[in-house]
Amino acid sequence: MTEEKKEIEEEKKETVMQCIVQTDYGEYQSVLKKTTLPVPNPTGTQVLIKVHNTALNPVDYKITMGKLQTVLGMKHPFVIGRxxxxxxxxxxPKITERNNKEAFKIGDRVAGMVMPTDLNHGSFAEYLITDIKNIVHIPQNMSFREACALPLVAQTSYQSLFEKSNLKKGDKVLILGGSTATGLIGIQLCKIAEASEIAVTSTQSDLCTYDHYSLCLFNYNLFDVDLGATRVINYKDQKWWEELKGQKFDIIYDTVGGQQSWEKAGDILKEKGIFTTIVGDAAANKATYSSVIGTGLSLVNRKFWSVCGYMDYNLLIKLHSNKGLREIFTWFAEGKISVLVDESSPYEFSEEGAKAMYAKQISQSCHGKLTTTLK
Ligand SMILES: NC(=O)c1ccc[n+]([C@@H]2O[C@H](COP(=O)([O-])OP(=O)(O)OC[C@H]3O[C@@H](n4cnc5c(N)ncnc54)[C@H](OP(=O)(O)O)[C@@H]3O)[C@@H](O)[C@H]2O)c1
Incomplete structure (x- = not known):
């Protein structure tokens, strides 16, 4: 038996695992705990994954604070992370050749995201179970640490740009939030699609093609990555709708949120341009029954006007598991996509480490993903 297989066999015998759980809704300082839980058993078409690395997303702190309590029902305690x-x-037991077309087998290196609707099996744990459809193979030239930083943000930007916004060669795109984790991937996807212009809003002036963006990848090493933005508008001193006035864009990809962005979109979007937001009007608010209904009604209203020939409005509400991730990993293997990690990463897999990650994520000052290493 090879050393690797022996290690897996021994690991399979483990019955308990270390994990970070949320014990209730509230302030992360008091509700996040490191604890021990039984290793879950995969049923049906699920796979058991020995987790090597995880990354945090804003949705994690929104769940902890109870902002999504109305739309996602969950029982405490549960493991955090996607x-x-x-x-x-x-x-x-129900994995067959037919539903396992990629021939996943024990020992394979894989990555993915646990859907926010599947809160029982978060990723801040030594083991997790997820459906086989949620995983993809990690390319040989990609490390576990790189792989964990892509799934949620990359799928979000892929589905927003290629599926909701119909991104194609020659398009002029404005990304609101060029240095958000989703925006950083968005810029690279626009470059791959050969967009003719990629304007972004950010305080980071070096997101442009000509000045390389110095990014921290791992262990505080700085790399120069040619991202591809063509213009940066500093949202702290300039208003994008004034700076870009007179220009006509095909797409606005909004990773920041707020009603004003949609209201100002008409100043610079083509008549049948597309506005896609992943946040919506009320970025910081708690989702209540009335706000969910209000969002639904305003979505219907905005869609009605787009059917009448005006610009189109999309709100990415539900991510599709695994859509786009295979292609993104292929682009990584071909050197077309870089993984961007905030310089504070990696964090320790501990209660303090998780709390420090939450503090950083909530501060909205990350430039790339926050990751943690378990193995
Ligand atoms: N609908 C979905 O399925 C979905 C999926 C993923 C994420 N999201 C949501 O999308 C949002 C972004 O997530 P993320 O992980 O990409 O964010 P993130 O990486 O945490 O974003 C942090 C960055 O946001 C920038 N920023 C803050 N305020 C800004 C503003 N007014 N204009 C432009 N940039 C601003 C800051 O960069 P500067 O240095 O430029 O200030 C900061 O470094 C979150 O609300 C998240 O919940 C939704």
Whole structure:
């Protein structure tokens, strides 16, 4: 038996795992705890993953603060986190050749995201279970640490730009929030699609093609990455709708949110341009029944006007599991996409580490992903 297989066999015998759970809704300082839980058993078409790395997303702190309580019902305690990379440790009993077209097997290096609707199996744990459809193979030239930083943000930007906004060669795109984790991937996707212009709003003036963006990848090493933005508008001193007045854009991709962005979009979007937001009007508010209904009604109203020939409005509400991730990993393997990690990463896999990640994520000062290493 090879050393790797022996290690997996031994790991399979583990019955308990370390994990970070949320014990209730509230302030992360008091409700996040490190604890021990039984290793879950994969059922049906699920796989058991030995987690190597995870990354945090804003949705995690929104869940902890109870902002999504109305739309996502969950029972406490549960393991936090969505993004993961790791190794397949066990295959569920209903996995067959037919539903396992990629021939996943024990020992394979994989990554993916646990859907926010599947809150029982978060990624801040030594093991997680997820459906086989949620995982993809990690390319040989990609590390576990790189792989965990992509799934949620990359799928969000892929689905927003290619599916909701119909991004194509020659398009002029404005990304609101060029240095958000989703925006950083968005810029690179626009470059791959050969957009003719990629304007972004950010305080980071070096997001442009000509000045390389110095990014921290891992262990505080600085790399120069040619991202591809063509213009940066500093949202702290300039208003994008004034700076870009007179120009006509095909797409606005909004990763920041707020009603004003939609209201000002008409100043610079083409008549049938597309506005896609991943946040919506009320970025910081708690989702209540009335706000959910209000969002639904305003969506219908904005869609009605787009059918009448005006610019189109999209709100990315539900991510599709795994859509776009395979292609993004292929682009990474071909050197077309870089993984961007905030310089404070990686964090320690501990209660203090998780709390420090939450503090950083909530401060809205990350430039790239916040990651943690379990193995
Ligand atoms: N609908 C979905 O499925 C979905 C999926 C993923 C994320 N989201 C949401 O999308 C939002 C962004 O997530 P993320 O992980 O990409 O964010 P993030 O990486 O945490 O964004 C942090 C960055 O935001 C920038 N920023 C803050 N205020 C800004 C403003 N007014 N204009 C432009 N940039 C601003 C800051 O960069 P500067 O240095 O430029 O200030 C900061 O570094 C979150 O609200 C998240 O919940 C939704």
């Amino acid at each position: 993004d993961f990379s790791g190794v397949i440790s066990e295959l569920g």
